[in-house]
Amino acid sequence: MTGVAAPAAHLLFVEDDDATRAPIAANLAAHGYRVVEAATAGEATRAWDAQRPDLILLDLGLPDRDGLTIVRRVRREATTPILILSARGEEHDRVTALEQGADDYLTKPFGLAELRARITALLRRAGGGAVDGAGQMTIGPVTMDVARREVHVNGRLVELTPREHELLKVLMSRPGTVVTRGRLLRAVWGTGYSEESHYLHVYVSRLRRKLAEADPSGRATDLFVAEPGVGYRVRDDPPDDA
Ligand code: CA
Numbered sequence: 183m184t185g186v187a188a189p190a191a192h193l194l195f196v197e198d199d200d201a202t203r204a205p206i207a208a209n210l211a212a213h214g215y216r217v218v219e220a221a222t223a224g225e226a227t228r229a230w231d232a233q234r235p236d237l238i239l240l241d242l243g244l245p246d247r248d249g250l251t252i253v254r255r256v257r258r259e260a261t262t263p264i265l266i267l268s269a270r271g272e273e274h275d276r277v278t279a280l281e282q283g284a285d286d287y288l289t290k291p292f293g294l295a296e297l298r299a300r301i302t303a304l305l306r307r308a309g310g311g312a313v314d315g316a317g318q319m320t321i322g323p324v325t326m327d328v329a330r331r332e333v334h335v336n337g338r339l340v341e342l343t344p345r346e347h348e349l350l351k352v353l354m355s356r357p358g359t360v361v362t363r364g365r366l367l368r369a370v371w372g373t374g375y376s377e378e379s380h381y382l383h384v385y386v387s388r389l390r391r392k393l394a395e396a397d398p399s400g401r402a403t404d405l406f407v408a409e410p411g412v413g414y415r416v417r418d419d420p421p422d423d424a
Pocket of ligand 1: 197198199241242243244
């Protein structure tokens with residue numbers, strides 16, 4: 183089946199072999215994905231830092247560094263799905279990649295339909311248990327479509343920057359639980375930022391303001407509870423207007 187692939191999901195495709203990468207990237211783009219290509223681990227790391235993609239397609243055999251270094255790096259910072267694309271003969275590396283936090287793998291050569299099916303499944307799961315069968319997370323009046331990168335409040339689209347979106351996603355994917363400042367900072371900004379609590383304060387304020395503009399009742403902003411000295415929590419028992 184072809185189906186409509188998640189239109190705006192942003193993929194980072196790491197593969198050093200141009201002849202392999204180019205046609206697959208073109209196919210994914212034709213199916214509506216936004217694809218950023220990287221041919222080395224260095225390029226991949228820079229793209230990860232700058233763009234925070236929704237999913238990473240990762241070849242393990244890269245010319246400058248082992249692809250496993252990217253798995254470890256991304257996993258220290260975020261839950262972003264990683265799909266390993268491994269060659270025959272890389273079985274050991276593939277297992278190591280999964281043990282270190284990659285989510286799934288495909289062995290080359292693979293079919294494009296299979297690749298797209300795996301991508302769709304991983305994006306659906308990306309928000310954790312909070313994501314429903316339609317790929318959405320909903321808490322109170324706020325709905326996030328994980329694959330489309332859209333947030334609606336009471337059905338009204340809210341424009342968020344990539345970091346605001348990522349911050350909201352990390353919070354919404356763990357409803358009811360406290361997310362520490364360090365974890366949020368690492369997930370949204372990167373490992374070097376775990377002490378920069380003022381970033382969080384600023385971004386949470388902006389996020390609250392945007393949600394409040396879309397929902398003057400305050401129900402959306404009441405979802406965020408600051409936990410002094412610890413971090414933030416999104417209520418899983420939002421105040422109900424019933
Ligand atoms: Ca390779």
